[in-house]
Amino acid sequence: MSKAGAHVVRFSKMHGAGNDFVVLDLRDGSAPPTPALAARLADRHTGVGCDQILTIEPPRAEGSVASYRIWNADGSNSEQCGNGARCIAAWLVRDGSAQGPRFSIDSPLDTHPVEVLGEGRYAVTMGVPVFEPARIPLVGFAHPREEYLLPLQGESVRFAAVSMGNPHAVIEVGLVDAAPVERLGPLLQQHASFPQSVNVGFAQVMDPGHARLRVYERGSGETLACGSGACAAAVTLMQRGRLQRQARISLPGGELGIDWPGDGQPVVMSGPTAFVFEGEWIA
Missing domain, CATH: 3.10.310.10 (Diaminopimelate Epimerase; Chain A, domain 1)
Incomplete structure (x- = not known):
């Protein structure tokens, strides 16, 4: 039984090659987690436990299915997460938001084409490496x-x-x-x-x-x-x-x-x- 006035966070627990995530769907306008809440969610003893928290949000680029943001286990933000991008893609396919063999999702930095490979595998175009x-x-x-x-x-x-x-x-x-x-x-x-x-x-x-x-x-x-x-x-x-x-x-x-x-x-x-x-x- 939940406590009176408690905030209930609904989530999916996922992983990509062992890199594990708590995925939150915020497309209904729900507020993103604060750094403190993200750190509590990520705690493996008193929270759900994960390496990163991923939030699914409305797309930013025309033609994209959705966007996502990333919180590290200590509550800090991250700009990119490759395993997380694949998990977001899989979540959107299961949800029915992404259909067909190819679609795009928006990370905090860019738009990433995704290809569905089958059997839970995905290919994500991650962008051009920067060496400067x-x-x-x-x-x-x-x-x-x-x-x-x-x-x-x-x-x-x-x-x-x-x-x-x-x-x-x-x-x-x-x-x-x-x-x-x-x-x-x-x-x-x-x-x-x-x-x-x-x-x-x-x-x-x-x-x-x-x-x-x-x-x-x-x-x-x-x-x-x-x-x-x-x-x-x-x-x-x-x-x-x-x-x-x-x-x-x-x-x-x-x-x-x-x-x-x-x-x-x-x-x-x-x-x-x-x-x-x-x-x-x-x-």
Whole structure:
């Protein structure tokens, strides 16, 4: 029984390759969650539990089915979420709002074409990677480089950097299972060179068509998967000739496909979605 005056939040719990979400339909005009409410919803002990909260809202671009916004587990906002985009697409297909094999959805930054692949899989066009340091943003470097070098607590850290609508640093490692994710992830996120913080990926190239990846995300910590992080790792490795232009990225929660023709072209990410349960949370 709910408490008198309590606010009931209806939600769908979903995940894409283990990256899990609480999805809220706000198309009836309901207010979006405050940062405090988002953090309470995301709490895995006292809330529903998730990496991010996604809100479905009316479309902003002509021809789009809907738009979505993203809150991290700490209540902060995010500009992009690749696994979340696929889950939003799957939610809209199940709802009947999106029909046919192709449609578009609006993220906080752009409009993204979606292709329905079947069996819960979707391909989302994620946009053109941005390598200019000022636009990532990455402070202290005037021009793009394949690799950057920063001193970090007595050691030099080499990484690639790119924006996929949100900032990413990608560190290539010899063995991803032994990567210092919990140590270097927070240190890079707090570094003054990343004024908006950064998602930190640790990538191991297995062969020219396959890499493994772990990602320490802004506002959420290490997650089982990160769609924009998979795109970032793939394009930086492709740019250096370490991966082919079509590659599989294996994350702890599942596998994503990344297709990037080259500079100036958008990245297409494909992968699974899953509905976990529907529920009501009393705020």
